[in-house]
Amino acid sequence: MADQRVVVVGGGLAGMAAAVALESAHGPVTLIEARKTLGGRAGSFEDPQTAEVLDNCQHVLLGCCTNLLDFYARIGVADRIHWENTIRFVDPRGKTHGLRGGRRLPAPLHLLLGGATFGALSLRQRWQLARAMAAMLRLGRGGRAKLAETAFGQWLADHGQSEDLIERFYEIVLVSALNEQCRRASAGYAIQVLQESLLFHASGYRFGTPACPLGRLYEKIPCRDVRLGTRMTGLRFSGQRAIGVELDDEFLEAQAVVLATHYQALDKWIPPELAAADGRFAGLSQLESVPILGAHLWFDRPVLSMPHAALMGGPLQWLFRKDSEGRVVHGVISAARDWAGRPKDQCLDVLVNQIRSTFAAAREAKLDRGVIVIEKRATFSPLPGVDRLRPAQAPPPGGIANLFLAGDYTRTGWPATMEGAVRSGYLAAEAITGRKFLAADLPLQWPARVLATAKSE
Numbered sequence: 001m002a003d004q005r006v007v008v009v010g011g012g013l014a015g016m017a018a019a020v021a022l023e024s025a026h027g028p029v030t031l032i033e034a035r036k037t038l039g040g041r042a043g044s045f046e047d048p049q050t051a052e053v054l055d056n057c058q059h060v061l062l063g064c065c066t067n068l069l070d071f072y073a074r075i076g077v078a079d080r081i082h083w084e085n086t087i088r089f090v091d092p093r094g095k096t097h098g099l100r101g102g103r104r105l106p107a108p109l110h111l112l113l114g115g116a117t118f119g120a121l122s123l124r125q126r127w128q129l130a131r132a133m134a135a136m137l138r139l140g141r142g143g144r145a146k147l148a149e150t151a152f153g154q155w156l157a158d159h160g161q162s163e164d165l166i167e168r169f170y171e172i173v174l175v176s177a178l179n180e181q182c183r184r185a186s187a188g189y190a191i192q193v194l195q196e197s198l199l200f201h202a203s204g205y206r207f208g209t210p211a212c213p214l215g216r217l218y219e220k221i222p223c224r225d226v227r228l229g230t231r232m233t234g235l236r237f238s239g240q241r242a243i244g245v246e247l248d249d250e251f252l253e254a255q256a257v258v259l260a261t262h263y264q265a266l267d268k269w270i271p272p273e274l275a276a277a278d279g280r281f282a283g284l285s286q287l288e289s290v291p292i293l294g295a296h297l298w299f300d301r302p303v304l305s306m307p308h309a310a311l312m313g314g315p316l317q318w319l320f321r322k323d324s325e326g327r328v329v330h331g332v333i334s335a336a337r338d339w340a341g342r343p344k345d346q347c348l349d350v351l352v353n354q355i356r357s358t359f360a361a362a363r364e365a366k367l368d369r370g371v372i373v374i375e376k377r378a379t380f381s382p383l384p385g386v387d388r389l390r391p392a393q394a395p396p397p398g399g400i401a402n403l404f405l406a407g408d409y410t411r412t413g414w415p416a417t418m419e420g421a422v423r424s425g426y427l428a429a430e431a432i433t434g435r436k437f438l439a440a441d442l443p444l445q446w447p448a449r450v451l452a453t454a455k456s457e
């Protein structure tokens with residue numbers, strides 16, 4: 001059956017999703033991953049000092065991530081996600097303002113009470129926000145697609161959103177979902193995040209964090225031939241077809257290859273003449289990579305009593321409690337361009353000072369240990385027009401006929417997220433098999449449906 005084999009290169013979420021879908025519906029699949037563990041950017045590593053398993057960075061998912069949840073169900077770990085219905089905003093003086101979503105009312109009514117009493121914003125700001133949300137709702141999914149080339153900053157200005165509201169709400173909610181300053185991002189993607197998580201379905205608002213290290217989620221994926229610590233060293237072609245994958249000491253013949261590595265390396269594998277004939281590779285060099293900083297912090301006493309905090313004064317944007325006491329916490333800065341070159345000790349000083357000045361319990365706390373992880377090329381930036389640069393998973397006519405792409409950077413209709421990565425893997429598997437794997441989006445609940453224009457839906 002070697003001639004039927006599909007080789008999936010890269011064991012991040014995109015590669016795993018492709019492999020698991022193919023395994024369920026196709027012939028033999030081999031998934032190869034250069035590292036010793038699965039997960040890629042949404043994975044874990046062993047701390048060389050303590051052998052503790054740490055996540056590359058805290059990852060958050062939302063109830064609207066229907067394909068990621070489908071994938072978790074397929075690999076049997078859906079029950080390992082811890083869900084919350086309140087996002088806790090904390091201002092620089094330590095005051096907490098919960099934005100609660102009611103589960104009993106349909107969207108957008110589920111956020112009416114929570115939004116109306118959301119003390120982090122003034123009455124004037126709440127009113128401005130409500131008007132913008134109504135406008136986003138009216139756009140529906142069709143209307144937001146037309147905003148793919150518009151900067152969200154422009155849209156916010158056109159809809160009378162003040163600078164202080166942008167800083168106190170939009171930036172906090174969107175910078176982590178988009179890994180880009182919200183004003184720079186495409187209005188299409190910014191509005192997508194807000195529509196799908198806040199406005200269309202009450203379940204979209206659920207805020208999930210894995211209850212174990214990320215790497216543990218992938219320990220038993222239903223794919224029989226997973227080869228860890230196995231690096232692709234080359235791709236072999238015959239004419240317009242890939243005939244297999246070269247490893248250090250083996251050649252894996254393949255009927256089709258799914259490349260689920262990051263986009264920065266693709267030109268290493270594809271000969272220029274084949275790439276030139278395949279439009280998928282034309283825009284990749286114009287994608288802009290944006291860093292994310294993750295800080296693992298161990299204090300000598302509990303510093304954070306709540307499970308998470310969305311911090312309204314930077315530089316840390318989010319802080320997560322990582323143990324039951326709140327002594328171990330994890331902080332995140334997305335769109336961390338200013339942090340990429342800084343010495344780690346300097347980063348630690350600034351972040352610890354922020355935590356001490358925000359949380360009363362942390363005033364006298366001493367940092368026992370800190371590990372800073374800066375992913376310089378964390379994700380691509382969802383700037384206006386970015387979809388013109390993102391490749392489809394399937395080859396175009398005249399392209400490399402049996403080479404499929406998967407990865408958060410491919411054209412999924414989602415920003416670079418775990419959800420986007422899983423969608424890309426499913427789309428690659430759909431292109432290979434002709435079977436359907438993509439899970440449907442959450443439907444618009446009736447009040448949202450009534451408020452959205454019929455035309456745009």
Ligand SMILES: Cc1cc2nc3c(=O)[nH]c(=O)nc-3n(C[C@H](O)[C@H](O)[C@H](O)COP(=O)(O)OP(=O)(O)OC[C@H]3O[C@@H](n4cnc5c(N)ncnc54)[C@H](O)[C@@H]3O)c2cc1C
Nearest residue numbers: 010012013014034040041057059060232407408417418421
């Ligand atoms: C710091 C950080 C925080 C994030 N936070 C969130 C979040 O909170 N929520 C969210 O939804 N998303 C988040 N993301 C985004 C999310 O992690 C990514 O979108 C997603 O994991 C990308 O998956 P992928 O499979 O496309 O790519 P990757 O995870 O990069 O997978 C590519 C894989 O290919 C392997 N590979 C490369 N070359 C070879 C080779 N030659 N041979 C074999 N294997 C190879 C790599 O080792 C890697 O495992 C975050 C990302 C980062 C970096």
